[in-house]
Amino acid sequence: MMTAQLTRQINILTIEECETVRRSIHELQPLWDEERCRLGAGISYYKPQAIYYATAKRMNPILQKHFGWLYDKLRKGLAAHYDCPVDFREDLALPGFNIYCGSSPLKLSYNIHVDMQYMDLNWDPHGSADFESTMSFTLPIANPKSGSGLNIWNVTRLTDEQMDQTTALAQENAVYHKYELGIATIHDGKHYHQMYFAEDWSSGDERITLQGHGLMQNGTLVIYG
Numbered sequence: 590m591m592t593a594q595l596t597r598q599i600n601i602l603t604i605e606e607c608e609t610v611r612r613s614i615h616e617l618q619p620l621w622d623e624e625r626c627r628l629g630a631g632i633s634y635y636k637p638q639a640i641y642y643a644t645a646k647r648m649n650p651i652l653q654k655h656f657g658w659l660y661d662k663l664r665k666g667l668a669a670h671y672d673c674p675v676d677f678r679e680d681l682a683l684p685g686f687n688i689y690c691g692s693s694p695l696k697l698s699y700n701i702h703v704d705m706q707y708m709d710l711n712w713d714p715h716g717s718a719d720f721e722s723t724m725s726f727t728l729p730i731a732n733p734k735s736g737s738g739l740n741i742w743n744v745t746r747l748t749d750e751q752m753d754q755t756t757a758l759a760q761e762n763a764v765y766h767k768y769e770l771g772i773a774t775i776h777d778g779k780h781y782h783q784m785y786f787a788e789d790w791s792s793g794d795e796r797i798t799l800q801g802h803g804l805m806q807n808g809t810l811v812i813y814g
Contacts, residue, residue: 737786738785739768
């Protein structure tokens, strides 16, 4: 099936562990970047590079202190899946949390996109990184009652002109993958995809996910936010 070709799933956390992470995230609410609905740096959200690297330097120790056990489980799960070493780089942001909660899911982005964040980062020395090995993942920590998931298309990068003209990215051509708590959904980032959840949002709903990317550098899958 197309879904199996475009996405993979890895069990990372139990339901109880997800609740532990959710509580810790709420305890850290004073550190949330509410403008970006974010806890932790992320190259998708913090640009130019100087802002990203500075935010990563400030937030990484905090995230490591509170979620070090989670990052360890993530690293081990990905290492088993990819059968290769997996690690984080000190200068790059740890994967952070996207947080939507409250009376309405403000500032939601349903844009259809591919993940090109790696192009904004330093991968010296030249030739050490394999840009064909990219991956992106989402690990659901809390889901709204009506569910949440990923729309993904069997279409890779298009020019802006092609984007304007194509019908290949029509919603009816998307494959929908439903998110399950504690199970990371992985894809290559090069196929067009889109965040999705139903519009019938209630005041008690939450959508919290751990988001990150990775690629191979010097024989190790480097994971970053």
